[in-house]
Amino acid sequence: MNVELAAKIKGIFSEHFSAAPDLYFSPGRINLIGEHIDYNDGFVMPAAIDKGIYYAIAKNQSHEVNFYAADYKEKLCVNIGNIKKAAGWENYVLSVVNEFLVLNKPISGFDCAFGGDIPVGSGMSSSAAVECGLAFALNDIFNCGLTRTALALLCQRAEHNYPNVKCGIMDMYAGLNGKKDHVLFLDCKNISHEYFPLQLKGYKIVLINSKVHHSLASGEYNIRRQRCEEGLPILKKELNISSFRDIKKPEDVALHKNKMTTEVYNCCRYVVDEIARTKKGASMLQKNDLAAFGKLMYETHKGLSELYDVSCAELDFLVTYAGADRNVIGARLMGGGFGGCTINIVKETAVTDFVEQVTAAYNKQFNILAGAYIVETGDGTGRINLLLTE
Numbered sequence: 001m002n003v004e005l006a007a008k009i010k011g012i013f014s015e016h017f018s019a020a021p022d023l024y025f026s027p028g029r030i031n032l033i034g035e036h037i038d039y040n041d042g043f044v045m046p047a048a049i050d051k052g053i054y055y056a057i058a059k060n061q062s063h064e065v066n067f068y069a070a071d072y073k074e075k076l077c078v079n080i081g082n083i084k085k086a087a088g089w090e091n092y093v094l095s096v097v098n099e100f101l102v103l104n105k106p107i108s109g110f111d112c113a114f115g116g117d118i119p120v121g122s123g124m125s126s127s128a129a130v131e132c133g134l135a136f137a138l139n140d141i142f143n144c145g146l147t148r149t150a151l152a153l154l155c156q157r158a159e160h161n162y163p164n165v166k167c168g169i170m171d172m173y174a175g176l177n178g179k180k181d182h183v184l185f186l187d188c189k190n191i192s193h194e195y196f197p198l199q200l201k202g203y204k205i206v207l208i209n210s211k212v213h214h215s216l217a218s219g220e221y222n223i224r225r226q227r228c229e230e231g232l233p234i235l236k237k238e239l240n241i242s243s244f245r246d247i248k249k250p251e252d253v254a255l256h257k258n259k260m261t262t263e264v265y266n267c268c269r270y271v272v273d274e275i276a277r278t279k280k281g282a283s284m285l286q287k288n289d290l291a292a293f294g295k296l297m298y299e300t301h302k303g304l305s306e307l308y309d310v311s312c313a314e315l316d317f318l319v320t321y322a323g324a325d326r327n328v329i330g331a332r333l334m335g336g337g338f339g340g341c342t343i344n345i346v347k348e349t350a351v352t353d354f355v356e357q358v359t360a361a362y363n364k365q366f367n368i369l370a371g372a373y374i375v376e377t378g379d380g381t382g383r384i385n386l387l388l389t390e
């Protein structure tokens with residue numbers, strides 16, 4: 001946890017509001033494998049990280065909902081009877097408030113300040129962290145009694161609604177249920193998980209931020225989801241299955257290639273491959289076979305780039321560069337794609353050199369200064385007490 005940042009958000013709250021606030025932390029997430037299959041009944045392997053969004057929040061005994069977004073230095077004041085779709089960051093918080101109202105939960109006016117240390121649009125899911133932090137805090141201060149799973153589903157509906165991104169459950173679920181030094185093996189059909197210890201002896205997870213703008217709201221994300229929704233009924237009928245996960249042999253999808261457009265076929269093929277890869281990846285991670293796991297990460301990237309079509313020249317460059325470095329055992333684009341970060345598993349002793357070299361080569365090629373983060377896993381969304389950490 002970033003104690004300084006938490007204290008800063010608390011200080012910012014006090015500059016704008018008068019009550020003594022409660023503090024919450026809501027993490028971003030990484031995802032080791034299982035990309036774009038959370039909304040396709042797949043399995044995914046995310047983990048919460050130690051970076052995220054901090055909230056300072058207090059009831060205000062009125063019907064006014066007041067937000068101060070520290071990262072934008074912007075304020076928003078709305079009557080709770082007048083919550084509606086807006087634009088930008090406002091949509092993420094207002095949509096969460098709206099979902100509590102839809103469920104008739106007993107919330108009323110509150111003041112809050114929030115801000116964090118995850119770069120927006122980097123693929124570390126800052127939007128889910130904003131949503132989950134607010135949902136968790138409202139549930140807590142107004143005693144709404146929602147479980148972590150119910151909060152994850154509420155935040156997913158919130159993201160579908162005002163921001164209009166038809167995301168899966170992975171980001172919210174991972175943020176709310178993360179556990180330090182563990183990854184989740186999340187079954188997105190049954191919405192349940194197991195924890196796997198993350199043992200990266202001698203290796204580190206390094207994210208390289210391409211700084212290419214990543215906006216799921218641009219509609220491309222929703223288009224990928226639609227392609228899968230178009231292909232699935234055809235496969236259901238032809239293969240007598242009820243879900244992508246029931247297709248045991250990925251080659252079976254190819255038998256029905258002529259019944260769909262190339263785009264739809266490629267997406268379905270990728271999904272079936274990736275579900276199989278994630279299951280394989282889980283057993284490799286349990287056996288601590290990092291080298292084999294890393295190979296699967298490269299395969300995932302290839303599928304995301306060539307079949308699912310969510311990569312770009314910058315991400316392909318970063319992954320190819322990593323693939324040529326013997327100290328990197330796995331790399332791929334992470335998250336929705338179209339920019340954002342790559343995730344790399346790098347030998348600990350070589351991290352500094354790798355970061356220096358890949359960022360220099362990237363800068364030479366694209367004239368962009370990439371960002372680099374060595375991530376640590378962390379616990380899920382929760383209340384924090386600065387007194388205990390000082």
Ligand code: GLA
Pocket residue numbers: 034035036037038039125167168169170171335336337
């Ligand atoms: C975004 C979405 C997730 C998931 C990933 C791709 O992060 O929010 O639900 O679909 O993209 O795996």
